[in-house]
Amino acid sequence: xxxxxxxMIAVTALDRISVDGGDVLHAIKxxxxxxxxxxxxxxxxxxxxxxxxxKRHLAMTLNIVVPVxxxxxVFVDELGGIREEIIGTEVxxxxxxxVPPGIWFGFKGLFSxxxxxxxxxxxxxxxxxxxxxxxxxxxxxxxxxx
Amino acid sequence: xxxxxxxMIAVTALDRISVDGGDVLHAIKxxxxxxxxxxxxxxxxxxxxxxxxxKRHLAMTLNIVVPVxxxxxVFVDELGGIREEIIGTEVxxxxxxxVPPGIWFGFKGLFSxxxxxxxxxxxxxxxxxxxxxxxxxxxxxxxxxx
Numbered sequence: 001x002x003x004x005x006x007x008m009i010a011v012t013a014l015d016r017i018s019v020d021g022g023d024v025l026h027a028i029k030x031x032x033x034x035x036x037x038x039x040x041x042x043x044x045x046x047x048x049x050x051x052x053x054x055k056r057h058l059a060m061t062l063n064i065v066v067p068v069x070x071x072x073x074v075f076v077d078e079l080g081g082i083r084e085e086i087i088g089t090e091v092x093x094x095x096x097x098x099v100p101p102g103i104w105f106g107f108k109g110l111f112s113x114x115x116x117x118x119x120x121x122x123x124x125x126x127x128x129x130x131x132x133x134x135x136x137x138x139x140x141x142x143x144x145x146x
Numbered sequence: 147x148x149x150x151x152x153x154m155i156a157v158t159a160l161d162r163i164s165v166d167g168g169d170v171l172h173a174i175k176x177x178x179x180x181x182x183x184x185x186x187x188x189x190x191x192x193x194x195x196x197x198x199x200x201k202r203h204l205a206m207t208l209n210i211v212v213p214v215x216x217x218x219x220v221f222v223d224e225l226g227g228i229r230e231e232i233i234g235t236e237v238x239x240x241x242x243x244x245v246p247p248g249i250w251f252g253f254k255g256l257f258s259x260x261x262x263x264x265x266x267x268x269x270x271x272x273x274x275x276x277x278x279x280x281x282x283x284x285x286x287x288x289x290x291x292x
Contacts, residue, residue, distance in 0.1 A: 021198055022191030022260055029186040029270045038184030040175040041266055043213045045168030052167055067189045067262055068214055114168055116213055118264065120187055124175045 004102035006075045006083035010034050012096045014065065016089075025094060027065050028120050034098030036061050039123035043116055046071055046109035051135055051142045053106020059129040061122045062099040069115025073097065076104040076138050088115055104133065108142055150248035152221045152229035156180050158242045160211065162235075171240060173211050174266050180244030182207050185269035189262055192217055192255035197281055197288045199252020205275040207268045208245040215261025219243065222250040222284050234261055250279070254288055 012033055017024040028035055039060070046052060046069075053074070064073070070088030075081075087093050090111045099105060109115045123129075135142070158179055163170040174181055185206070192198060192215075199220070210219070216234030233239050236257045245251065255261045269275075281288070 019190075019198075021196030022193050022255065025189040025191070027187040027189060027264070030184055031270065038176055041173040041187060041264075043171040043173060044165075045171070047168050050167030052165075067264075109168065116262070118173070118187075118213075124177065 003078055004100045005077045005079055006081040006103060008100050009075055009083060009103070010098040011085065012098065014094050014096055016094050025067055025089070027067070027118060028063050028096060034063055034096065036122040039121045040125055041118060041120045042125070043118050045114050045116055046107060047114045048109045048112040049144070051106060051108045053135045053142070054104045054133040054137055055106070056104045056131045057101045057129055058131065059101050059123060059126070061101060062097070063120040064097045064099065064117055065094070066115055066117045069109065069111030071115045071117055072108045072110055074106050074140055075099065078102070082140065086110065104138070106135070149224055150246045151223045151225055152227040152249060154246050155221060155229060155249070156244040157231065158244065160240050160242055162240050171213050171235070173213070173264060174209050174242060180209055180242065182268040185267045186271055187264060187266045188271070189264050191260045191262055192253060193260045194255045194258040195290070197252060197254045199281045199288070200250045200279040200283055201252070202250045202277045203247045203275055204277065205247050205269060205272070207247060208243070209266040210243045210245065210263055211240070212261055212263050215255065215257030217261045217263055218254045218256055220252050220286055221245065224248070228286070232256065250284070252281070
């Protein structure tokens, strides 16, 4: 692949349908922008104040939504570009982030007791296409833990 | 399709991986039992004590997980068969229900303030393949609202 930059991360607005007893929230359809293929869907909880960073996928495109809480995402590309996105139902920004491979990312939980993100990935989880770095590997201040 | 019965609903155990800062919960991979195709993924919130019932899909196979809370599902087939499943992280039963088309279902939220279910459907939402009946259409006692 060529060099992926943080400008290539797409933000897609999602419908939230008001229903008596509990809303319905769209996440992703196979005809939606950013959908490539279905490999796997999984959830990641993130407790308030906690940071999970840094990770980079070499092959996977991520489609991330936050149906519970709010999450601060930070993306870093190989050209030094950095981008922040705060998304989630609790912050009134229920959108989907499409993240191409090759971009470092980390995230912090902003909602108590925890937020939930879902990733619909175009390939199933494969350890060999994931790279990790320690949280202090980039010059980014995540702020206080709690 | 032939007559679908509640015995055809599959229950698949899912992995929950303990991670510092928030667990990772598997939902569905394309190689998993019960996966047919990817049409759409969406969330449905269900407030504690509320019931959403009854609905039947004529074409869609549902793959349902409950990453937040716990939900009581009730299934009714055309032969009068009835089946209950209570699933969700809060009840310690994090499993996936694969529900073939042709089966009536309803569900009730058991966790305060609300539970979240996700459905990974093999086709995108299509109003013409959905049938609905009023909550009192079957002889099932959902219990008190709250």
